[in-house]
Amino acid sequence: MTIYWDRCDLCGQYRPTSKCSLFPEIMVDVHCCFACPHREGKCKTPVWRVETLIQPQVSRKGLSDREKEKLLKELTTLLKGFPETITYE
């Protein structure tokens, strides 16, 4: 599903919009999609669903000691050569 920050064809507000499942020629935002009377009938797969709004949690793992050391080495390498060009007063 592709979400565009665009103008909703129904209410005219600039919001994240997506192509309507029932009428592909219109772009609809989440508010108008949920308020649509076709949700309970004709529209079997509304483009905005509760599941699409709940993003899966991204787990943030800490770096291992080995990764930290590697990163530090890379940064140190990048910094080499810079002190000569920068003067602090």
Ligand SMILES: [Zn+2]
């Ligand atoms: Zn709208």
